[in-house]
Amino acid sequence: MSIIRVEELYTQYGQNIIHNGISFSVKRGEIFGILGGSGSGKSTLLKNMLFLEKPKSGTITFFDENIWDIAESKRDRILNRCGVMFQFGALFSSMNVLDNVGFLLTQKSHYDNATIERLSRMWLDLVGLDSKVADKYPYELSGGMKKRVALARALALSPDILFLDEPTSGLDLQSAERFDRLIVKLKEILNITIVMVTHDLDSIKDSVDRLILLEDKKIVFEGSLNELYAQKKQGFNQAKIFSGKRGERFWQDFDMEHTQ
Numbered sequence: 001m002s003i004i005r006v007e008e009l010y011t012q013y014g015q016n017i018i019h020n021g022i023s024f025s026v027k028r029g030e031i032f033g034i035l036g037g038s039g040s041g042k043s044t045l046l047k048n049m050l051f052l053e054k055p056k057s058g059t060i061t062f063f064d065e066n067i068w069d070i071a072e073s074k075r076d077r078i079l080n081r082c083g084v085m086f087q088f089g090a091l092f093s094s095m096n097v098l099d100n101v102g103f104l105l106t107q108k109s110h111y112d113n114a115t116i117e118r119l120s121r122m123w124l125d126l127v128g129l130d131s132k133v134a135d136k137y138p139y140e141l142s143g144g145m146k147k148r149v150a151l152a153r154a155l156a157l158s159p160d161i162l163f164l165d166e167p168t169s170g171l172d173l174q175s176a177e178r179f180d181r182l183i184v185k186l187k188e189i190l191n192i193t194i195v196m197v198t199h200d201l202d203s204i205k206d207s208v209d210r211l212i213l214l215e216d217k218k219i220v221f222e223g224s225l226n227e228l229y230a231q232k233k234q235g236f237n238q239a240k241i242f243s244g245k246r247g248e249r250f251w252q253d254f255d256m257e258h259t260q
């Protein structure tokens with residue numbers, strides 16, 4: 001069952017067309033990847049979906065409601081069911097970890113301070129952070145820890161849909177792999193839908209259930225990696241993001257890990 005549907009979406013900045021009629025759907029409970037090279041319109045699509053930037057035309061439906069064409073109160077209720085972890089994490093530098101995680105609870109829930117603290121500690125635990133981290137400030141944390149705090153903050157209101165914008169950018173390979181495993185674990189524990197924007201091929205291998213590939217203003221593929229691999233084996237052209245040595249290495253690893 002689709003939880004998000006994007007239909008015939010056109011986006012344009014001035015004369016520059018970014019999306020030329022793209023359509024896809026995200027199913028409940030899946031990790032859905034939005035992939036494409038630099039400038040292919042991934043971030044713009046995310047902004048269209050999060051009601052941050054209006055597309056020229058087309059519909060974006062969450063839970064069967066067109067978010068660009070409903071009453072503000074209804075839209076707010078829908079957007080409150082979405083958690084977002086933006087690319088640069090943007091933790092509040094003047095707040096400690098616990099307050100960063102509890103920020104949205106303070107703003108949007110009616111819980112008292114003790115409950116907010118308890119919930120914030122629970123989210124920290126769930127993203128694999130020791131309780132000792134709670135009193136630290138962002139500048140005292142490693143890149144991987146900052147990402148986890150940002151993730152805990154995005155989860156704080158128990159969203160149905162979690163949006164991740166380039167979640168592994170800036171992380172070394174091992175930290176990125178650990179983060180990917182965490183995402184998969186969270187999806188299973190929390191039974192949420194995850195939409196992940198990325199250009200990092202390594203980070204999709206073991207995490208995404210289905211994906212779209214954006215290229216030349218269009219979606220050139222929608223499906224699972226297995227389906228994309230089958231197309232490759234039949235000699236279909238691969239999207240640019242899978243071309244060259246990087247793509248070959250990706251498929252070699254994929255082949256070894258997934259088809260034994």
Ligand SMILES: Nc1ncnc2c1ncn2[C@@H]1O[C@H](COP(=O)(O)OP(=O)(O)OP(=O)(O)O)[C@@H](O)[C@H]1O
Nearest residue numbers: 013016018036037038039040041042043044045199
């Ligand atoms: N506010 C804006 N005004 C004008 N052009 C913009 C604006 N935002 C993005 N663009 C242009 O739209 C195109 C798509 O940008 P977008 O950031 O969505 O791509 P992306 O796939 O997320 O790229 P990257 O992976 O490099 O972040 C680019 O050509 C970019 O220069």
